[in-house]
Amino acid sequence: MQDIVLVWSGEELQIKASNILHLVEQVEEIITLPELANATQSGKIPLARLAKAYGVTLRYAGFKVTDEQVYEGMFANGDRRAVMAAINTLYSIMVPLVPPVALQEKEEGRSKKKAVVGGGSMSKRHTKPQSPSG
Numbered sequence: 044m045q046d047i048v049l050v051w052s053g054e055e056l057q058i059k060a061s062n063i064l065h066l067v068e069q070v071e072e073i074i075t076l077p078e079l080a081n082a083t084q085s086g087k088i089p090l091a092r093l094a095k096a097y098g099v100t101l102r103y104a105g106f107k108v109t110d111e112q113v114y115e116g117m118f119a120n121g122d123r124r125a126v127m128a129a130i131n132t133l134y135s136i137m138v139p140l141v142p143p144v145a146l147q148e149k150e151e152g153r154s155k156k157k158a159v160v161g162g163g164s165m166s167k168r169h170t171k172p173q174s175p176s177g
Contacts, residue, residue: 045060046058046059046060047060047063047104047132047135047136049100049101049104049106049132051101051106051108054106056104056105056106057104058100058103058104058136063136063139065103066099066100066103066136067136067137069099069103070096070099070100070133070136070137071137073092073095073096073099074089074092074093074095074096074133076134076137076138079093079130079133079134079137083130088126088130090114090117090126091114093117093126093129093130093133094110094111094113094114094117094129095110095113096129096133097113097129097132097133098110098112098113100132100133100136101113113129117129
């Protein structure tokens with residue numbers, strides 16, 4: 044799993060990969076990965092639950108933001124880019140790029156293969172959600 048970089052109102056904060064599991068647990072109390080996938084696929088996204096889950100994520104990173112501000116920010120530009128950014132961020136948190144076992148083996152020096160995901164390796168994942176101030 045890799046570090047997550049979040050941007051809100053022009054400020055950038057990072058969540059270390061080693062701290063992601065507790066965040067996933069908090070997000071899953073609001074919306075699970077299968078629920079999010081089904082909602083995305085059907086086009087029936089529960090926006091209030093999405094805003095709450097994304098708000099938990101932003102606060103976990105250290106942002107001072109309310110769920111109401113996140114909800115308002117999802118509509119600030121009059122399009123669905125902010126909604127999709129929130130969904131993509133939650134997917135990136137809930138679905139690790141590198142399986143934990145492979146990561147553990149690599150850290151212990153037992154892995155002889157380099158893990159390459161998506162055609163290349165990444166040092167960190169960036170998400171750029173929209174904020175009410177743009």
